[in-house]
């Protein structure tokens with residue numbers, strides 16, 4: 001019941017002693033929808049925790065966790081889908097700082113973000129709130145956001161811990177994940193962000209993991225999070241994620257949110273009184289709440305309003321511009337000349353889709369639209385608009401008329417910029433998508449516009465990736481995601497070249513939903529979601545199966561070009577791999593290149609993806625500039641989770657290090673020899689002969705004995721078909737059952753003696 005590894009933060013020890021049992025219990029659940037409880041008798045104030053993540057959603061009136069009621073105006077920065085595409089932790093940190101400032105001005109102690117769950121399937125309704133299909137990208141950018149927020153004396157809440165990769169049935173379903181993918185894919189990003197940035201809080205998710213609710217899983221919340229990773233903060237529940245309060249507290253779930261109206265506090269008090277809960281466990285949880293209150297009070301009042309809304313809007317615009325991916329640009333159609341007459345087509349150009357539905361929905365301080373911003377570049381007289389299609393069911397305009405007007409406009413202008421995207425209801429917190437297609441009327445409009453004007457640029461607005469069946473036919477495509485309140489301006493900046501695109505895909509765009517890794521079991525059945533693709537998530541899947549994709553992970557073009565020099569790789573004093581190369585901007589425009597490093601190990605003893613991202617950098621280069629850069633692959637990121645040894649193991653060998661412009665655009669490579677971690681597993685009767693043969697002590701003895709035995713077996717050689725390797729046939733035979741073949745040559749006693757000898761400490 002009591003987990004002895006949970007200890008009270010030292011700074012809270014005396015205060016806890018002053019509190020009654022009831023007061024301690026009261027600290028461990030919310031006082032309202034968004035606040036903790038005060039203990040006025042001893043001067044402990046209540047603090048506020050609120051959404052998040054890409055802006056502040058502080059509700060002054062009615063409270064809800066679905067983004068329904070109003071919140072105070074705040075800057076809506078690009079949601080994670082857009083910010084992540086920058087691959088820039090420093091930019092994420094600057095956005096985090098701005099989020100911290102806005103939270104501090106509003107006296108918010110903890111901002112509920114960032115969300116760093118892996119995009120397991122494009123169908124997840126909440127992918128717009130997540131950063132990537134890759135854990136290193138998610139962890140590194142997540143850590144940047146946490147650092148930025150917390151630098152302003154406001155806590156972050158790393159969420160949703162863990163394996164919360166779908167919305168349907170999210171409050172009950174069990175994510176059934178094998179240990180290696182759980183560790184190497186789904187937890188690795190959390191581990192990185194916890195260890196690099198120490199978030200003040202981690203939010204446990206609604207779902208179960210391998211049958212156990214995240215909110216009552218001592219393995220997850222205490223053994224892994226605290227004992228292995230060294231997390232020092234507080235675990236808060238997702239809103240309503242607590243199933244049974246007493247076991248959740250014992251598991252390490254410190255603060256239940258929102259309020260339980262005192263019901264679960266009473267359960268904790270009763271459990272302490274009847275002896276089923278050790279009071280020291282409650283002390284630890286209440287102590288962590290006190291610690292959080294103390295941290296948030298330390299800087300309280302040092303950042304005051306009014307908010308510099310202009311400066312934050314400018315940062316939102318910069319970040320949005322850094323999130324737009326130039327997917328293709330045939331014939332250098334982009335950037336556009338301001339002198340060209342432009343037909344701007346599509347409802348989203350005027351009424352942008354800039355954030356997703358649900359608890360992250362921000363009430364923006366202002367809202368750019370692309371149409372106005374484009375006319376800012378091209379001039380009012382040169383910019384023409386047609387709605388093209390409807391996105392709201394309430395819009396009763398005639399579809400045929402809208403399309404005809406758009407096509408006529410497109411045909412009469414130098415260039416058409418066509419905004420396509422997903423209607424708001426197509427993706428949301430709380431439910432998943434059923435397909436990845438754009439609306440049929442938009443696709444039909446695209447065909448008609450293209451026929452009328454081949455100089456058509458498509459700009460996409462979507463939170464989860466969409467199929468692009470038109471990619472071969474359209475000369476230029478900008479993936480503009482959901483980009484926050486300044487996305488319209490940023491889109492115009494990229495269209496006209498004021499910003500040179502530098503974003504790259506943090507998730508693969510597949511050709512078809514059927515090609516996606518979790519296609520057969522996404523969503524699950526009977527409350528269980530089998531993660532059958534294992535480690536092979538995102539590009540790991542498409543590469544292992546050699547599946548063609550629309551655009552690969554890591555892809556994104558620029559208006560300039562970059563050359564990669566020869567890479568050199570060496571192991572440094574920390575055991576990390578330093579990868580060194582020169583990158584040159586070979587074009588005539590300043591730009592940025594996201595340089596990616598992938599590693600692989602041929603002949604590995606464990607199943608592995610073809611290549612895995614291990615490091616990356618966003619490198620700014622002026623036109624013509626060359627720069628030598630060093631990217632570091634951390635030794636711990638080379639490790640795989642050794643299931644039998646129950647620990648991370650770096651396998652020794654010659655690693656191939658590939659430096660790349662995308663996961664399928666490899667530019668330079670080098671090999672480097674890495675020394676492996678020693679793993680010695682005790683031999684048991686269950687050990688296979690193969691494992692025994694590999695053992696330094698037992699191996700030679702058993703091999704010699706078996707060779708001898710076979711040479712004396714009557715007719716053994718004559719009945720074996722030529723070329724069949726007898727030893728190899730026996731590799732998977734458990735040594736405990738060898739007596740069946742070897743009889744007296746290997747009695748059970750002899751096997752036990754051999755095992756004891758093999759397992760004895762070697763001098």
Ligand code: BGC
Pocket residue numbers: 051052064065066112159160238239359
């Ligand atoms: C969401 C969290 C959010 C919380 C509070 C939950 O439904 O999953 O991400 O922080 O509500 O609004």
